Amino acid sequence: MLNLYNSYTKQQEEVNLNQEDVRIYLCGPTVQSSPHLGHGRSAVVFDFFIRYLKFLNYSVLYVRNITDIDDKIIQKSQEKNINYRELADSVWEEFVQAHENLNCLVPDIEPRATAYVPEIVQYIDQLIKNGFGYITKSGVYYDVSKFDDYLKLSGRSTEEVKTGTRIETEEDKKSPEDFALWKFSKEGEPSWDSPWGVGRPGWHIECSTMINQTLGKTIDFHCGGIDLIFPHHENEIAQSKGVEKNENFVNYWLHNGMLNLSGKKMSKSDGNVKLLNEYIDQYGGEVVRFFFLRAHYRSPQEFSQDLLEESRKTLNNIQEYTKDIKSEPVDSKVLEIFKACMNDDMNTPKLLGEIFQMINESNNLEDYEENQRKQTVKFIFEILGFQLKMSDKSIKDEKLLSEFFLLYDIKFTEIDTAMSEFTSIRNKLRNEKKYGEADEMRDSILKIGIVINDGENVGWYWKNS
Structure with missing residues (x-):
């Protein structure tokens, strides 16, 4: 109940x-x-x-x-x-x-x-x-x-x-x-x-x-x-x-x-606000929505761009896990956990913890059982208003991405790992004061829609995401 x-x-x-x-x-x-x-x-x-x-x-x-x-x-x-x-x-x-x-x-x-x-x-x-x-x-x-x-x-x-x-x-x-x-x-x-x-x-x-x-x-x-x-x-x-x-x-x-x-409530009267549409423009509405899912609705929720970036990466993992899967409520264990958490005063952080535990256990399942788990996880997120469609930043043509990163001797498997290697190479150039080469890397990756702004503590993001 x-x-x-x-x-x-x-x-x-x-x-x-x-x-x-x-x-x-x-x-x-x-x-x-x-x-x-x-x-x-x-x-x-x-x-x-x-x-x-x-x-x-x-x-x-x-x-x-x-x-x-x-x-x-x-x-x-x-x-x-x-x-x-x-x-x-x-x-x-x-x-x-x-x-x-x-x-x-x-x-x-x-x-x-x-x-x-x-x-x-x-x-x-x-x-x-x-x-x-x-x-x-x-x-x-x-x-x-x-x-x-x-x-x-x-x-x-x-x-x-x-x-x-x-x-x-x-x-x-x-x-x-x-x-x-x-x-x-x-x-x-x-x-x-x-x-x-x-x-x-x-x-x-x-x-x-x-x-x-x-x-x-x-x-x-x-x-x-x-x-x-x-x-x-x-x-x-x-x-x-x-x-x-x-x-x-x-x-x-x-x-x-x-x-x-920074530990203070966010409100207009306190002049302590972050504009919603700015972050939606930068990260996409689905990422911002997922950020709110991570905290219990009645609890205070700390905000930072690092936490928003973390939400983006976590949501990408869920999107990757359920990619090319049709959503169906076929795994009774997953459904029972979903109902138990939501019936307990909408305990969404507990729900996420349980879901990731089940995702981690998927490797121990038979293929058909793993597929059912993926179908049901996707079904639950759709119930909660997530489309889990690979967004523009996630469905860029893999061939294009593979060819781009290969220019820097980076083998592309998924975007976060590739960007981590790319950023390390570029930071090395900057540390060696080879700013021209570093700028060329920044400009070249912008052509495939990825933005790196030096001096901003936001990592990287997709243009118009």
Whole structure:
């Protein structure tokens, strides 16, 4: 049975689902600036999850929102002197391209916040009628003192919220921890009509409303980054329970861990980001996707280009192992291990360890057994969204590669070994200060599509990979 860690109960639980109706909401991006690797991790790890549910024959309705109106979007658009819609549309196109290159499933519904403003106004109105919302000179706010279970998801205290978190500081709020449902617009800012005055939605109310409109009053899974637990998801619960107090809202909360760069979390607010599409362009989406598979989704994941390069080589080994093999689920042992690892809170690093152990044991199998193992390994990776097609960098004509490396007395068997020898020869020339000859080697290998940039600690890579 599938067991997952529920952030709300803070324990791993056996999930109870309707086979014919599983409803999932993933918090999508606020389209203020280009996607970074952290966005990629959230998209990919929950893509693994949704694909696995489909493998288990669950019928899934999957929604991922687009936050296309927000204080930061307004600020960025003003800095660029463009309309907020122009900025949002441009940035969203970058996300679309990244998701496509990472081979993420397209959600069944992708609601934009600005398309649901009338419904958001109605939702806020209901909160006011139910006694949870109040109106001030600066906007409409949620009175957290009226919701008894506030902060149950995050486990924070009210004092921690007041002293340890950036919260809206408008002086006309009843309490510092109250949060905005509707913000009255300043001159020149985007705005919509409402019963309380011209303005725009608060961030949190957008998701509560879009979930209600697209998935209903109670959903099975709400997914997102761990950094969204407070205040975003905490406030979503308060809002949704404020409107539908007898509904559960979310049965299981799933959160992925942050990416770390040099031990520090990767986030826009910290100015500590790596742009996702830059690495997809350099390494290919499949390699970046595989990098995310190597860590448990709930754990922090350290990022470096060395680790990305290591992921590339490891994925190449899997591609080579399954080359010219038709994927079929014919090895029951491999399938059992796959299910056991994924049912254990999506333990993908354990799965990879088990798969490589079985690959190493393949030499002891009969030919037909080894072929079945290869077929099933390929099947599992396809379930997880990997195509395992030898990419351009891996399917270059072997005759061409053999002829090229033979010029340097290198016998070509596979690309990593050949490049290691090639790099050693070139480094020897550089150490002997024969820079002209070294440059000729660099230029010649570029003609077959391999890039070596001196001074970059990235090894080598395929041009336009």
